[in-house]
Amino acid sequence: MITAELFLKLFQQCKTGKCLTQLHSHTIKSGLTHNTLFAAKLVELYSNFTLIQTTRKLFDEMPHRTVYIWNLILKCYYREKNYKESLVLFSQMFSSQKPDLYTIPIALKSCAVLKALEFGEIIHGFVKKSDGIGTNLFVGSALIEFYSKCGEMDNALCVFEEYPVPDTVIWTTMITGYEQNNEPKQALEFFSQMVRAQQNVLDPVTLISVVSACVQMLNINVGRSVHGFMIRFGFDNVLSLSNALLNLYGKTGFLNYAANLFKTMEKKDVISWGSVISCYAHHGSGKEALDLFDMMISKGIEPNVVVLISALQACEAIRNLEVGKRIHEIAARKRFDLNIMISTALIDMYMNCSSPYEAINVFERMQVKDSVCYSNLLCGCHHNGMWYKSMEIFKNMLASEVKPSSVDMVKIFTVCSELGVLQYTSCIHGFAIKLGVENNSYLSASLIESYAKCGSLDDSIGVFNGIKDGDVVIWSSVFAAYGLHGKGHEALELFNQMIKHTPIKPNDVSFVSILSACSHAGLVKEGIDTFNMMVNVYNQNPNSKHYGIMVDLLGRIGELDKAMEFIEQIQGPVGANEWGSLLGASRIYQNTQMGEVAARKLVELDPNQTGHYILLSNIYAVDEKWDNVAEVRKVVKERKLKKVSGQSVIELRDEVCSFIANDRSHQNCELIYELLMSLEGKMKEECNVNSMDFSLHEA
DNA sequence: ATAGGGTTAG
Secondary structure, eight states, X not given: OOXXXXXXXXXXXXXXXXXXXXXXXXXXXXXXXXXXXXXXXXXXXXXXXXXXXXXXXXXHHOSXXXXXXXXXXXXXXXXXXXXXXXXXXXXXXXXXXOOOTTHHXXXXXXXXXXXXXXXXXXXXXXXXXXXXXXXOHHHHHHHHHHHHHTTOHHHHHHHHHTOSSOOHHHHHHHHHHHHHTTOHHHHHHHHHHHHHHXXXXXXXXXXXXXXXXXXXXXXXXXXHHHHHHHHHTTOTTOHHHHHHHHXXXXXXXXXXXXXXXXXXXXXXXXXXXXXXXXXXXXXXXXXXXXHHHHHHHHTTOOOOHHHHHHHHHHHHHHTOHHHHHHHHXXXXXXXXXXXXXXXXXXXXXXXXXXXXXXXXXXXXXXXXXXXXXXXXXXXXXXXXXXXXXXXXXXXXHHHTTOOOOHHHHHHHHHHHHHHTOHHHHHHHHHHHHHHTOOOOHHHHHHXXXXXXXXXXXXXXXXXXXXXXXXXXXXXXXXXXHHHHTTOHHHHHHHHHHHHHHSSOOOOHHHHHHHHHXXXXXXXXXXXXXXXXXXHHTSOOOOOHHHHHHHHHHHHHTTOHHHHHHHHHTOOSXXXXXXXXXXHHHHHHTTOHHHHHHHHHHHHHHOTTOHHHHHHXXXXXXXXXXXXXXXXXXXXXXXXXXOOXXXXXXXXXXXXXXXXXXXXXXXXXXXXXXXXXXXXXXXXXXXXXXXXXXXXXXXX
16 A cells, blocks of 8 residues: 555656656545645645646645745746736735745735736835845845836835845845846946945856946946956856857947957857857948858857848948848748848848849738838838839838838938929828827928928928927028028028027038038129138038038139139048039030049049949040040949939829930930920929929939 | 846847
């Protein structure tokens, strides 16, 4: 006859839940009477195997339950992440038992996860009333964790102060609390107090939280001393600590620190690799990131979603389409290609590698689409100059009830400007108001610009007048709006109003707008005065854009020599803006000599820009220098440069006529030009389509 | 019997 005692011993030998269940059914068959001790042991064993249903059944059948049994069942539900049931049982427990030291932390942790502030506060009240519990360190750390997870660091601090000699865990809980409530400064302050109070008692868990706080503050100094602690205390084999430091070095851009630590690490996991790859990808070392990625693969480490995303960012940064496609294949093979973040990273990569249709393809295959992927797709189409596609995406975005961000709105207003369709601008303006998109000065400025570029200066001014406290961004956009419409005097008048009657100081953008307004209106003297004011009164260093406008200003009235002199006196490098303006003026006044100088400089500055070669070739052609023409064409061929076709778009009511005019089909160009000329007057009246860019010969 | 963290990404 097997006794109950023997069965208990056998139960304890069970290594699996299945074994326990079988043995248990055997005892029922043998008709062994259950006593409380027997049941309690079973509850304990079942709960260890997290067999919740069986545990619960036994628990419910018990006539008498000790606090220990209650604790077991509470912990069982807690481990199963059924925090709600754990708290329900905790409430029931009160009718028969008093919770003890072990019960309280479990219940508080459930409250912490559920952010059940009131429930936890009741438990805290109970702790205060009960003798002995309030001084227990486990209860203390649970209370601190509870308050910090509920975002109540002041209350956490009150609890902390009840402990005259806090242990490492209590200290760490406070540090983590501050770190996770975005108070990294406080976290570091507590860490230094802890080091002072505890001297050499440190452990890796504490250090991980400290490093997280350093990441938030981008504080490399404390991070370096944590690295020192790590070596001194022999924690260098703690992978998660090393990884946390790698992350810190990555976020702060200390590539050499990251590389050195990575080299010395004996154990590395996929997170270690991911951290360094991301570090290189984000700090201009895309090539090194991809080399590391290859090395990781060759070592047989399986890349996860995160590593693939970092590798895609590296491809994006250095525009390596080939490797990007290879990573796309790896992702597809591992069935990651439907993952929303992988897809978004793929969209970004393809967009930046000038493959927008591949990006759109990825987007269309996505099963779940959120605001980020819409936004990035929109941004990418905008980046690639696909205005109609951008508009289509924006419409789909609204149809999918994805709320556009203010950045998306700025982008779409730029699209409206590029398309020059006033109806789009006013319609989307209405949307923005109706949807309650967060309004900031960049949004208003882009709206002002868009109305102006679509030909309605009145609407621009209307928006401007509706803004009470416009900042420098908004004022600058109005100067630009007047400038676009050739109203230089009005722009200057507003500019003077701003500097005399508001505390707003003009910035570099303001001067770009106002100088360009002067240039477009032929206000040479005013332009030069304003330029001098920028330098002498506002102590602003002119940039390439300002110089370019000044060259344009002089060039437009035919003062080519003065424009050249102006360029010659520029200190520092001369960019495409300056030479581009000079080239434009040279063409108007048919000065091929100067045009050649400017075009040669442009080719030098950006040897991959096909347009520059064509301009240079055209200049030689005008001078009938056919040898030079052939030479330029040869370079284009050798470099395998492709021409991008110029596009002209006419929108007539709802009918969109799009004509592609590249410089070979002169027939087409002339046809469109004639069509535009005959339609322009009519369209202005009837369709409000005023913005026309007839740059047909600049393919 | 019980505790503090878990890092890389759109």
